Amino acid sequence: MKKLITIYLLMIVMFTTYGQTKQPIKKTTATKTASTKFGALAIDRSNGLYYGWSHDYSTLSEAEQKAVEECKKKGGNCTVVLSYSGTGCAAYRTINGKVGTAFGWGLAKTKEQADAIANKECLKRSAGIIPENFVWSCNSANTGVLKEIYNASDEIFNTVKISNQEWATENLAVVKFKNGDPITEAKTSDEWQKLCKDKTPAFTNLCDLPNQQNCGIIYNVHAIKDARGVNPDGWHIPTESDWKTLVNNLGGVKKAGAQLATKDWSYTKGNNSSGFNGRPCDGTTGGVRGKKLEPTYEYGIMGTWWSSTRERSSSDPDSHYMFWIRSYDSYITGDFGNSNWAYGNYIRLVKN
Structure with missing residues (x-):
């Protein structure tokens, strides 16, 4: 009886095995995924x-x-x-x-x-x-x-050593803060005024205007005050003291202007003996002269640069000192003024 059961089971196994349809073996192809490097x-x-x-x-x-x-x-x-x-x-x-x-x-x-x-x-x-x-x-x-x-x-500039200071020889032209956040661009005077009133860091690019191609970018006071920083590591926006040191190293207000200025000025021209490359790139008040953003003065008369120092005599926290070069009929001078919330100026960096 045991032999009959064994034979019967063997027949079932054989029938099951040979009755199956042979399945083809599937080839698996390894998909090569890009690994970011x-x-x-x-x-x-x-x-x-x-x-x-x-x-x-x-x-x-x-x-x-x-x-x-x-x-x-x-x-x-x-x-x-x-x-x-x-x-x-x-x-x-x-x-x-x-x-x-x-x-x-x-x-x-x-x-x-x-x-x-x-x-x-x-x-x-x-x-x-x-x-x-x-x-x-x-x-x-x-x-x-x-x-x-x-x-x-x-962030890379040509530089010049003037006495004990090292200055960039061109104006800043960045449109992002150091951490990569974008700075808002103002394309009209209305946009500029609104951004300034709202205390929003902003810039405007006037390089499409005649004679402005080598001027860099104009920034409002909120851009220079922002903790994210427009200046690369190792550089800073000049303080009032930095500008005064520069002027004093060149013999004072009446002598410094010609040494800092290039020959591209309308009246008295500079000799640029310092290598500073001070061009007549004037800032803007965004609407004083009309709806279009443009420099406050005609090209060739004025150049203006921010200081990071707040004006001490003003109650306005957004009023900062600025440095300017101005060309007159008989002389060219480098002196100091102030800019309030509505003004924009260029930035020239000095090394830490």
Whole structure:
């Protein structure tokens, strides 16, 4: 009986096994998903021959740390000037010489495109000297869509040493605070007035007007007072004392104007012997002369720059000292005034 049961069970197993339809084995293809990678460039902003790269790092902080470490190994006082994520390349150019004071960088999908940007940026600061030193770094393929995270190009200035101070030789032209928050742009005089009255940090760009192309950007007082800061690390908006030190170092109010001013003035022209490059870039009150935003005075007469110092004689907390250069028939002078909440002026930074 046991043998019959065993035979019966074996027949059931055989019938079940051979009666099944054989299923094809499915091949599983591993889908390659893009893993975001980060890269960075760090340089010594006072000597661009010190630099460091990083690429293909899993986090932004790791990439930035590595770039700074590589730069410091060369001996520089290094900070990050470019960080990015995704598939692409960064390029860096400096001029030849023992001290690479002129430099530029670029970011693009290919190193050739990035190099074209780096060349252009360097030529802005090299007085036409061709930047022959060229280095580059790329994240690998399949590391995500290329995205610029931080770019310090607008924070790099040519500088001049005037006695014991180091000044930028051009006006500030940033449209974001240091933390990346945008500064609101005023495009009409009505917008400017409203933003100023509402105590909103604001700028206006008058570079499309005749003779204003090299002037930079006009800021209201709330932009210069904002804790987020328009000035890059290592620089500050001059205090009243900074401006007075500059003027005194150049022989006082009546002598300083000509040394600070370029030859681009209407009446008495400057000689720019200090290298400061003071152009007649005047601020605006946003509507005193009409609906269109424009300088308060005609080009060639006045140039105005903010001080971070509040005017002591005024009860208005938004009234600040300012420095101005003005051209007259027989002389050109550098002196001091004040700007209230409605005014906008340019910013010229001085090194800490």
